[in-house]
Amino acid sequence: MSTSNFTRRGVLKTSALAGAGVALPTIFTASSAAAYMNEPKGSTVTLGFNVPQSGPYADEGADELRAYELAVEHLNGGGDGGLMNTFSSKALKGNGILGKKVEYVTGDTQTKSDAARASAKSMIEKDGAVMITGGSSSGVAVAVQALCQEAGVIFMAGLTHSNDTTGKDKKANGFRHFFNSYMSGAALAPVLQKMYGSDRKAYHLTADYNWGYTTEEAVKSSTEAMGWETVNAVKTPLTQTDFSSYIAPVLQSGADVLVLNHYGGNMVNSLTNAVQFGLRDKQVNGKNFEIVVPLYSRLMAKGAGANVKGIFGSTNWHWSLTDEGSKAFVKSFGEKYGFPPSQAAHTCYVQALLYADACERAGTFNPCGVVEALEGFEFDGMGNGKTLYRAEDHQCFKDVLVVKGKENPTSEFDLLEIVEVTPVEQVTYAPDHPQMAGGELGTCNPGA
DSSP states (O other): OOOOOOOOSSSBOOOSOOOOOOOOOSSOOTTOOOOOTTOOOSSEEEEEEEEOSSSTTHHHHHHHHHHHHHHHHHHTTOTTOGGGGTOSOOOOOSSSBTTBEEEEEEEEOTTOHHHHHHHHHHHHHTTOOSEEEEOSOHHHHHHHHHHHHHHTOEEEEOSOOOGGGGTTTOOTTEEEOSOOHHHHHHHHHHHHHHHHOSOOEEEEEEESSHHHHHHHHHHHHHHHTTTOEEEEEEEEOTTOOOOHHHHGGGGGTTOSEEEEEOOHHHHHHHHHHHHHTTGGGOEETTEEOEEEEEEOOHHHHHHHGGGGBTOEEEESOOTTOOSHHHHHHHHHHHHHHSSOOOHHHHHHHHHHHHHHHHHHHHTSOOHHHHHHHHTTOEEOOSSSSSEEEOTTTOBEEOOEEEEEEOSSOSSTTOOEEEEEEEOHHHHOOOTTOGGGOSOOOOOOOOOO
């Protein structure tokens, strides 16, 4: 294995491995002498950005890296400050984190758990990363979160929608800003009932890994509770590119709704195949055949083109939101890159700022101080309205957006429209909810 190759572009170091403020925590302060993993000794601090630079989620990964670069620029005092200007916590000063200039290393998760763990391990052990963030796959997130718990660094999850990340696989060193499968089901069901009625027969195609499983479970549970029948649920490989052989049996099943528990390139390809088979033009059981995509993104909508028109789904954030935080982020990102940010970009940018803010409020990079600062943290101004990082499971609770593909988009970026902002109360669940069963949060591991 090659040693780290540091290529500097301002504050960039690239790893050679391809593969509302609260009181300071009482036990960890800047004067704390407790040793911890990768304690920054000099004038800089290194963060690890671990994203899919190849594989089916590479589009999300590219936008995540753009967002992280923007976050580092703002943390170090460059640009217009972005969401630092609207964030309810005012701990960040634009002078790095705790006065240390922020540098970063990157890795390619390849949307593979083993590759993602190897990449994160290299960034921690060779590059001295004190925090790892990123990813666009729940399988990757669960694997890297476990590694960070073992190593003694903080993991700020990127795109991970599976219930497992803050359910049975939750860890004290890990935090998720993204919403989850349960929340999608709870937000979507009332809208689907209103639009399509209570007498429907659903056929699920599900990506064969933990995100797919929990999304299928959540949508089945919420739709069956309103009267829908699940006709069949079929697993599809994450590496699948042609879904024709999976679409054909749907036509013979008696189903009048197809639920695509697919994300990224998988969703683009499966939706395209479904439209090619004429599903959207058919009538079954005296009803127009419908397709549902539980987890949407603008990047997916762009890939699928006109096929997304009128199709409902949920999303974590959208650039058309008009709150001050969203407008500030869209402006910063758009001026830097020339186009609006995706939900992937927004989530990862926010996670970088939330970590830096927690360090400032804790007065330390010690992960246990950061954990204490984030647990039960309530904040606003970051583009999702009032938000809570729940202490019991480190899941973020906020409003959820239900969207659908626009019938008459005005540009390649104007592909989704928000049809409902589901209030957080509707998507909140008990920490011991059956869909989150198993696993213990455990205690913070500071590493060294």
